[in-house]
Amino acid sequence: MMNKKQFPREEYFAPGHRGCAGCGASIVARMALKAIGRDTIVVNSTGCLEVFTTPYPETAWKVPWIHTAFECAGAVAGGIERAIKALKKRGKYKGRKLVVMPISGDGGTADIGFQSLSGALERGHDMVYIMYDNEAYMNTGVQRSSSTPLFASATTAPAGKISKGENNPKKDMAMIAAAHGIPYVATACISYPEDFMRKVKKASDIEGPAFIQVLQPCTVGWGYSTENTIKIGRLAVETGLFPLYEIENGDFKITYKPAKRKPLKEYIKMQKRYRHLTDEDIEILQKNIDEKCKLLGLE
Amino acid sequence: MVTIAAIIYEPGSTTKNKTGSWRTFRPIMDNKKCIKCENCYIFCPEGTIYEDENGDFKINYDYCKGCLICVNECPVNALTSIREEK
Numbered sequence: 109m110m111n112k113k114q115f116p117r118e119e120y121f122a123p124g125h126r127g128c129a130g131c132g133a134s135i136v137a138r139m140a141l142k143a144i145g146r147d148t149i150v151v152n153s154t155g156c157l158e159v160f161t162t163p164y165p166e167t168a169w170k171v172p173w174i175h176t177a178f179e180c181a182g183a184v185a186g187g188i189e190r191a192i193k194a195l196k197k198r199g200k201y202k203g204r205k206l207v208v209m210p211i212s213g214d215g216g217t218a219d220i221g222f223q224s225l226s227g228a229l230e231r232g233h234d235m236v237y238i239m240y241d242n243e244a245y246m247n248t249g250v251q252r253s254s255s256t257p258l259f260a261s262a263t264t265a266p267a268g269k270i271s272k273g274e275n276n277p278k279k280d281m282a283m284i285a286a287a288h289g290i291p292y293v294a295t296a297c298i299s300y301p302e303d304f305m306r307k308v309k310k311a312s313d314i315e316g317p318a319f320i321q322v323l324q325p326c327t328v329g330w331g332y333s334t335e336n337t338i339k340i341g342r343l344a345v346e347t348g349l350f351p352l353y354e355i356e357n358g359d360f361k362i363t364y365k366p367a368k369r370k371p372l373k374e375y376i377k378m379q380k381r382y383r384h385l386t387d388e389d390i391e392i393l394q395k396n397i398d399e400k401c402k403l404l405g406l407e
Numbered sequence: 408m409v410t411i412a413a414i415i416y417e418p419g420s421t422t423k424n425k426t427g428s429w430r431t432f433r434p435i436m437d438n439k440k441c442i443k444c445e446n447c448y449i450f451c452p453e454g455t456i457y458e459d460e461n462g463d464f465k466i467n468y469d470y471c472k473g474c475l476i477c478v479n480e481c482p483v484n485a486l487t488s489i490r491e492e493k
């Protein structure tokens with residue numbers, strides 16, 4: 109295996125885009141496209157990624173790409189998939205597998221785009237839905253979403269004298285997607301590129317809907333310096349806060365097991381959105397994680 | 408002039424925008440130390456680290472924003488950083 113290139117060298121995501129230095133969302137897009145390759149059709153609902161990759165008349169995408177409103181990535185992707193099927197019947201795209209890849213943030217997935225996504229999953233459209241999860245509405249200025257974790261400060265859930273920031277636990281989108289009984293669901297994190305890219309590739313080979321929730325730290329919204337994007341993602345996984353798994357035809361499998369789970373405090377202390385937390389608060393969060401990890405068999 | 412349906416016909420055209428001017432720190436690659444683990448290559452949010460004809464990784468400073476993820480993720484300190492001089 110000497111000198112074998114680990115990662116494909118083809119680039120389908122161009123530089124010059126307006127993502128912040130150290131942006132996790134660009135890493136998601138770049139890796140996902142490397143995993144699937146050029147026969148990808150991207151359906152991008154409103155959000156950071158859409159805005160910073162397409163300052164008109166420029167685009168960072170080197171594959172077909174369409175912008176949709178926040179609400180309808182699932183619906184538009186479903187329509188494209190049916191159109192491809194119809195064209196194939198008429199003899200187009202012979203021998204090619206075109207992959208429809210809706211990609212939306214946590215707001216576009218867990219909140220505003222939820223119903224069209226749920227409809228698309230239930231109808232069984234062949235697609236690879238990617239939820240790039242940075243745990244708030246970063247594009248418009250860090251407003252909380254239903255994917256914002258407990259006690260994280262956001263501009264619409266600010267920490268202060270009375271409030272500890274977000275007061276609801278993070279919505280579990282991967283499990284909600286799994287409840288639709290679709291053939292493939294996975295969680296991933298940009299800090300584990302082999303794992304993430306393998307899952308994207310697998311999802312693209314599977315017939316029917318696949319849903320991948322990928323965690324990507326955000327320098328601005330989480331409050332840390334740009335070089336730590338990958339490090340913080342790794343800590344989210346190593347602490348057990350964001351477990352990496354896949355559910356294939358109903359079979360649940362952990363795909364990465366930390367040798368020994370790190371204390372959550374290491375993760376919390378690196379981010380300004382958590383700087384108001386006391387040791388007791390962190391203890392509450394740690395207990396929540398311990399319980400969840402027990403359920404998933406991640407002791 | 409806006410095109411009909413705001414269609415953009417030129418793929419990857421953000422390359423017209425040289426984001427290298429954003430940098431306050433500059434990553435420097437020492438190819439003698441590099442073990443080609445590909446960490447910097449895959450983690451760069453700009454995709455601005457490339458392989459030259461000898462198979463060595465190089466940084467395209469036209470687009471590098473100086474986030475220093477590459478420096479942070481290099482296991483053998485083949486990447487270091489200096490302050491950018493204008």
Ligand code: SF4
Nearest residue numbers: 451471472474475477
């Ligand atoms: S500093 Fe950031 S943008 Fe520049 S080469 Fe390194 S990872 Fe890429």
Ligand code: SF4
Nearest residue numbers: 441442444445447481
């Ligand atoms: S991270 Fe360091 S060792 Fe790995 S390829 Fe880049 S420069 Fe070389």
